Amino acid sequence: MAQKPTIPKGTRDFLPIEVAKRNYIFDTIKTTFQKYGFAPIETPSFELSSTLMGKYGEEGDRLIFRILNSGEKVKKADLKALEENNLPRFANSLSEKALRYDLTVPFARFVVQHQNDLSFPFKRYQIQPVWRADRPQHGRYQEFYQCDADVVGSESLLYEVDFIQLFDEVLSELKIPDFTIYINNRKILSGIAEVTGEQSNLIPITVAIDKLDKIGKDGVINELKEKGISVSAIERIQPLFDLSGDAMEKLEKMRDFLSESEIGLQGISELQKVLGDSHRLGLKNAKLEFDVTLARGLNYYTGAIFEVKVNGVKMGSICGGGRYDDLTGLFGLKDMPGVGISFGADRIYDVLTTLDLFPKQLENDLTVLFANFGEEEESFCLPLLKKLREANISSEIYPSAAKMKKQFKYADDRRAAFVIIIGASEMENQKVTVKEMKTGEQTSVAISELISFISLH
RNA sequence: GUGGCAGUAGCUCAGUAGGUAAGAGCGUCUGGUUGUGACCCAGAAGGUCGGGGGUUCAAUUCCCCUCUGUCACCCCA
Numbered sequence: 244m245a246q247k248p249t250i251p252k253g254t255r256d257f258l259p260i261e262v263a264k265r266n267y268i269f270d271t272i273k274t275t276f277q278k279y280g281f282a283p284i285e286t287p288s289f290e291l292s293s294t295l296m297g298k299y300g301e302e303g304d305r306l307i308f309r310i311l312n313s314g315e316k317v318k319k320a321d322l323k324a325l326e327e328n329n330l331p332r333f334a335n336s337l338s339e340k341a342l343r344y345d346l347t348v349p350f351a352r353f354v355v356q357h358q359n360d361l362s363f364p365f366k367r368y369q370i371q372p373v374w375r376a377d378r379p380q381h382g383r384y385q386e387f388y389q390c391d392a393d394v395v396g397s398e399s400l401l402y403e404v405d406f407i408q409l410f411d412e413v414l415s416e417l418k419i420p421d422f423t424i425y426i427n428n429r430k431i432l433s434g435i436a437e438v439t440g441e442q443s444n445l446i447p448i449t450v451a452i453d454k455l456d457k458i459g460k461d462g463v464i465n466e467l468k469e470k471g472i473s474v475s476a477i478e479r480i481q482p483l484f485d486l487s488g489d490a491m492e493k494l495e496k497m498r499d500f501l502s503e504s505e506i507g508l509q510g511i512s513e514l515q516k517v518l519g520d521s522h523r524l525g526l527k528n529a530k531l532e533f534d535v536t537l538a539r540g541l542n543y544y545t546g547a548i549f550e551v552k553v554n555g556v557k558m559g560s561i562c563g564g565g566r567y568d569d570l571t572g573l574f575g576l577k578d579m580p581g582v583g584i585s586f587g588a589d590r591i592y593d594v595l596t597t598l599d600l601f602p603k604q605l606e607n608d609l610t611v612l613f614a615n616f617g618e619e620e621e622s623f624c625l626p627l628l629k630k631l632r633e634a635n636i637s638s639e640i641y642p643s644a645a646k647m648k649k650q651f652k653y654a655d656d657r658r659a660a661f662v663i664i665i666g667a668s669e670m671e672n673q674k675v676t677v678k679e680m681k682t683g684e685q686t687s688v689a690i691s692e693l694i695s696f697i698s699l700h
Numbered sequence: 701g702u703g704g705c706a707g708u709a710g711c712u713c714a715g716u717a718g719g720u721a722a723g724a725g726c727g728u729c730u731g732g733u734u735g736u737g738a739c740c741c742a743g744a745a746g747g748u749c750g751g752g753g754g755u756u757c758a759a760u761u762c763c764c765c766u767c768u769g770u771c772a773c774c775c776c777a
Contacts (some may be wrong), residue, residue: 247750249750249767249768252767252768252769300775302701302774302775302776303775303776305701305775306701306775306776345777373777375775375776375777377775377776378701378774379768379769379770380769380770380771380772381769381770381771382777383776383777384777387777388777389777559776559777560777561777562777563777585777586777587777588777589777590777614735614736616735646735646736647735647736647737648736648737649737650736650737651736651737651738652736652737652738653737654736654737655737655738656737662736662737664735664736666735667735668735676735678736678737680737680738683736683737683738685736
């Protein structure tokens with residue numbers, strides 16, 4: 244007995260209809276990226292381990308898929324390290340390559356490596372799968388796609404403004420009716436740490452307050468306490484949890500709060516510029532909000548931070564992004580600031596499914612099916628089939644003279660729009676019978692009129 | 701990586717206090733004769749009850765391990 248086939252943990256197969264829907268999302272994103280001047284690049288699915296290891300923190304290293312050395316290289320295994328129970332070192336001796344964990348670090352490597360071939364500011368987009376040895380959960384996989392756009396080599400805030408327009412355009416194009424772009428600035432968070440006398444605890448503070456909408460005010464306060472933040476600092480931070488007013492009003496309040504912090508005030512000014520331009524330009528469907536508790540886990544962000552959430556749908560953020568001053572420094576290229584965003588295609592897919600926003604058209608992968616009545620009819624159909632295809636109408640002929648019931652059921656399963664029936668009488672009259680599957684209506688159409696008849700429906 | 705819950709036909713699930721209890725709906729296939737799908741009727745196929753080990757005269761049902769999924773944490777898309 245054959246064993247039941249399965250795919251590895253955290254991976255997925257995609258049916259034709261699912262691929263069509265995913266491509267609809269990817270194509271929308273790509274088209275918009277290109278409209279905004281981003282060019283596509285690709286990088287290998289695996290990199291040297293040394294390129295990736297240590298770039299995502301200790302937790303990240305654990306989640307990187309390592310590729311086992313093969314052939315003679317297995318002899319490099321460091322058995323001594325194994326004896327000494329030095330597992331990381333042992334693992335390194337077994338593996339020199341690893342699967343891409345995200346698109347940003349490979350991009351940094353790419354920029355450094357090709358710096359002489361690129362002109363800056365360099366704008367690229369990249370839509371490729373990445374792999375993480377994470378424990379799968381609903382909506383979290385070991386293999387998934389990232390859709391990133393980044394620009395490196397400029398500190399200009401015009402790019403922040405651009406990215407907000409881009410978020411708005413892509414998601415509006417996908418017909419998402421109501422979503423909010425949240426924006427904050429790491430300099431404001433640094434300012435908060437500074438004026439509360441907790442500079443050294445910037446990371447724990449940002450990680451904690453980022454969880455506000457998930458664990459609530461008390462939860463955040465508890466976490467801050469656990470992380471050893473002083474009581475007086477926590478008291479100062481607390482009012483930030485319920486700032487009210489519109490974005491500009493909140494920024495003014497923050498300006499008071501941060502009046503002692505130079506870096507904090509700089510963050511305020513940057514945000515005012517970005518928000519001001521955005522309001523002047525206007526947005527289609529997006530709301531734009533300043534959220535001082537928005538932090539994002541990634542600690543390479545140094546300036547603006549973005550996150551996008553769909554309103555009225557119970558789901559985490561569908562897009563994110565931010566500015567980083569020094570991503571390429573790790574690979575030896577200094578003074579190369581960047582800013583980038585990422586679309587969460589899988590979550591967007593779920594949102595469009597939940598809200599029933601996928602175009603119905605995506606389900607029709609076949610426009611015309613010729614019914615097959617036998618050899619003579621078949622050869623009569625073939626030239627017609629070719630003509631339809633030349634007119635860009637996706638068509639096929641049933642491969643054998645099976646029962647009509649079976650052929651129609653096949654047409655139905657394929658969601659073919661039309662079935663063309665050609666038997667003895669049709670051949671004799673030089674007319675074909677066209678059945679519109681949706682309505683069941685049948686029409687006798689002259690062969691010369693066939694293409695225009697199909698095209699008009 | 702830590703902890704909780706789950707795993708029975710292609711899908712969604714019922715069931716057995718351990719012993720003729722392996723079932724339903726949907727789906728699939730065939731038929732309801734001549735060139736017609738979605739509705740209706742009839743029939744059929746399809747499961748070592750996730751995998752391995754243990755306890756027992758006997759395990760889908762109890763215990764252990766493992767795999768997969770799911771939830772929370774960690775982290776994150």
